[in-house]
């Protein structure tokens with residue numbers, strides 16, 4: 001047997017390599033070994049028929065919250081966090097990035113408890129606020145928004161840190177933005193901005209036009225208060241100009257940051273995200289946002305071609321965080337793979353504010369591989385009809401099936 005696993009007959013979409021065709025993928029030693037048509041089924045220990053399905057790189061979700069800190073009822077994203085493997089693989093996601101749930105004071109603890117412990121590939125942005133999102137107040141304490149400490153922690157953990165973050169800031173000044181950008185300058189990393197409460201003293205257009213550097217990321221790009229569409233119905237030119245000068249725009253759907261009123265005309269007029277992401281946490285995952293395939297489906301039904309939806313959910317976000325080793329199916333790369341099913345029917349999609357868009361297509365995740373291992377299998381494709389198995393299957397080597405005496 002030359003390969004451990006063979007995915008046969010799927011419609012492969014691998015935007016990083018310009019592949020969009022029906023072909024097979026063979027996996028050896030956890031890596032992509034061959035991408036070719038008609039790889040013999042008997043060349044692999046296991047061959048899965050994925051015809052009729054889309055085979056894509058494992059999804060890269062660069063906005064999630066993974067630092068569960070139970071015990072504080074008033075906590076924000078910190079306490080709303082989820083743990084990665086329970087919610088990543090079922091969505092086709094193999095790489096997740098925590099966006100500032102932990103700050104420079106508790107990032108080492110976050111790394112120890114979460115980033116170093118799960119199968120999902122995980123990275124983090126370090127919050128400029130010492131205790132990150134532990135409570136709403138921790139992100140308001142300007143005495144704890146520390147440029148030097150934040151940059152130092154980011155460099156110390158640079159193997160897992162992809163940038164710096166500020167979020168939820170409510171005051172009418174630029175302190176949190178200016179400090180996180182300064183920390184990014186010092187650590188030579190991008191800053192991600194959740195603009196918090198929008199205030200007339202610090203308008204959003206000034207953030208992306210002047211304050212941020214090329215490579216910095218504005219998340220929650222389709223939030224309600226973001227000025228997206230002018231009175232003539234066109235995408236504001238300041239947004240396109242900001243993109244021209246290198247500002248990155250992230251979806252970060254979440255429970256309060258995605259509004260069809262902004263998203264639909266922006267997608268129609270080709271003002272697309274650099275990264276489709278969920279802002280996954282326990283408040284967003286059950287109503288509205290739901291998961292990565294649902295968020296991707298929204299872009300599909302708003303008119304974005306499927307190959308672009310996949311590109312903006314795989315290789316582009318990997319580039320935004322400076323980790324281009326993820327998000328593609330190149331020979332030799334780790335076999336992180338999502339197998340998606342595109343159904344036709346009557347589906348409803350809801351934004352963060354009760355706005356619904358009905359449409360006739362929806363993506364579901366059938367199968368996920370991480371490092372070549374099957375980590376999600378919605379329809380039991382990796383098993384066999386139980387009637388074809390050994391009559392006493394299910395009894396492990398270390399135990400025995402002891403039958404009661406016959407009457």
Ligand SMILES: [Zn+2]
Nearest residue numbers: 077099254279
């Ligand atoms: Zn968030």
